[in-house]
Amino acid sequence: MANTSTINPFETAKQQVDIVADLIGINDGVREVLKHPKRELTVNFPVRMDDGSYEVFTGYRVQYNMARGPTKGGIRYHPQVTLDEVRALAAWMTWKCAVVNIPYGGAKGGVVCDPKKISRGENERLTRRYASEIAPIIGPEMDIPAPDVYTDSQTMAWIMDTYSMLKGYSVPGVITGKPISLGGSEGRGEATGRGCAYVIREAAKDIGLKMKGATVAIQGFGNAGSVAGNILYDEQGAKIVAVSDSKGGIYKADGVNPHAVEEHKQKTGSVVGFPGAKTITNDEVLETKADVLVPAALENQITKKNADKIQAKIVAEAANGPTLPEADAILFQRKVTVLPDVLANAGGVTVSYFEWAQDIQGYFWGLQEVNSRLERTMVQSYNDVHKVATEKKVHNRTAAYVLAIQRVVDAIKIRGIYP
Ligand code: NAD
Numbered sequence: 001m002a003n004t005s006t007i008n009p010f011e012t013a014k015q016q017v018d019i020v021a022d023l024i025g026i027n028d029g030v031r032e033v034l035k036h037p038k039r040e041l042t043v044n045f046p047v048r049m050d051d052g053s054y055e056v057f058t059g060y061r062v063q064y065n066m067a068r069g070p071t072k073g074g075i076r077y078h079p080q081v082t083l084d085e086v087r088a089l090a091a092w093m094t095w096k097c098a099v100v101n102i103p104y105g106g107a108k109g110g111v112v113c114d115p116k117k118i119s120r121g122e123n124e125r126l127t128r129r130y131a132s133e134i135a136p137i138i139g140p141e142m143d144i145p146a147p148d149v150y151t152d153s154q155t156m157a158w159i160m161d162t163y164s165m166l167k168g169y170s171v172p173g174v175i176t177g178k179p180i181s182l183g184g185s186e187g188r189g190e191a192t193g194r195g196c197a198y199v200i201r202e203a204a205k206d207i208g209l210k211m212k213g214a215t216v217a218i219q220g221f222g223n224a225g226s227v228a229g230n231i232l233y234d235e236q237g238a239k240i241v242a243v244s245d246s247k248g249g250i251y252k253a254d255g256v257n258p259h260a261v262e263e264h265k266q267k268t269g270s271v272v273g274f275p276g277a278k279t280i281t282n283d284e285v286l287e288t289k290a291d292v293l294v295p296a297a298l299e300n301q302i303t304k305k306n307a308d309k310i311q312a313k314i315v316a317e318a319a320n321g322p323t324l325p326e327a328d329a330i331l332f333q334r335k336v337t338v339l340p341d342v343l344a345n346a347g348g349v350t351v352s353y354f355e356w357a358q359d360i361q362g363y364f365w366g367l368q369e370v371n372s373r374l375e376r377t378m379v380q381s382y383n384d385v386h387k388v389a390t391e392k393k394v395h396n397r398t399a400a401y402v403l404a405i406q407r408v409v410d411a412i413k414i415r416g417i418y419p
Helices: 009-024 028-034 083-099 120-137 153-167 191-207 223-236 258-268 282-286 325-333 347-361 367-392 396-415
Strands: 039-048 054-065 071-078 105-112 143-147 215-219 239-245 248-256 278-280 292-295 314-316 337-339
Touching (some): 009 028, 039 083, 054 083, 054 120, 120 153, 143 153, 191 223, 215 223, 215 282, 223 258, 223 292, 367 396
Parallel strands (some): 215 239, 215 292, 314 337
Antiparallel strands (some): 239 248, 248 278
């Protein structure tokens, strides 16, 4: 794994804009707009701890670009959250929403804290105070947060309640990723993995790979990875030959039943030790002989050191940022089809959009309707990205950025500059 602790993610995000701007000829003024967050809020706020003391926490909310609509993006709780990290994540949300053509800009939030070291009560008080500090700039028509690292549907419920108390009425559309009982959507829990499975299916058609019997390796058997595995197995007839989690990996040449692996992980805490499978390392999972590789764990997994050893024909990035730019070039040259994160894991934000749309109209859809709309969005987005990649002879990541940034630029230009 690369040591990336010294890489400033916002510098990376700005470089990506420059690369695309050069490629499609975006002039300097608009380019600068794309390289600046529109609005940033830093809040320092006290929280009463369980022992009666007060502690001051710092939180951020960055709204990167709202040319295409209200901004959208998660809130993460982590000791190493920085403003530049939040800016970069907000930029990437802007491009992700534009790739799948949902009417949103991008945002992100974060609180510097160690969620493993605070009690549930402290977490609730921190969440409610952070929500009231950022309340002036969020709302269903302005900016709609969602869960991210170490925040979940309970966190979202507290934010929805706090915002609603400030307004004096219930506002479910202020946040997504809520429990279903508060206006959450059917299908949100599995949307990321499901969306990923749809784009894999479409890419396989394009390269003449039959998904029935195709072999699949999955790094990170968590929410996104296990759902993708289940759907590839149940609905497309794929053979899941390798999976891993933070404790290690397993391999079985004739495939495992991913549901049984999930049960084993629930019982024992890991996929390792699954009956009949060989134990392998996480690096071996990435390099497994399989038609499809789904990195679904961490960033910076595919580097120039192992890009040559990837045997898959399709790499579908369920995780955010698993492939370094240096590895992208190698994979492209080796004709490996990479389905970039902004496309492959956009099923999550797509169903978040559906959740918001249901909340603001107060009318809820069944699971089948959610899934078929998700499928339509993912297939269309794959085709849009593939078309740009073919026309411009670039890899899918660049194509996705070209598509997204062009859509944002079109909105900026047609709106014009106020005043
Ligand atoms: P999760 O916590 O449910 O799962 C992560 C899995 O990765 C766990 O099984 C964990 O054991 C495993 N893991 C951790 N370190 C590992 C390592 N070194 N090697 C192999 N496996 C390791 O998280 P998730 O929600 O599935 O998210 C996974 C990735 O997908 C993240 O990059 C996340 O940003 C991205 N993502 C998730 C969603 C979503 O809706 N869940 C949406 C968009 C992007």
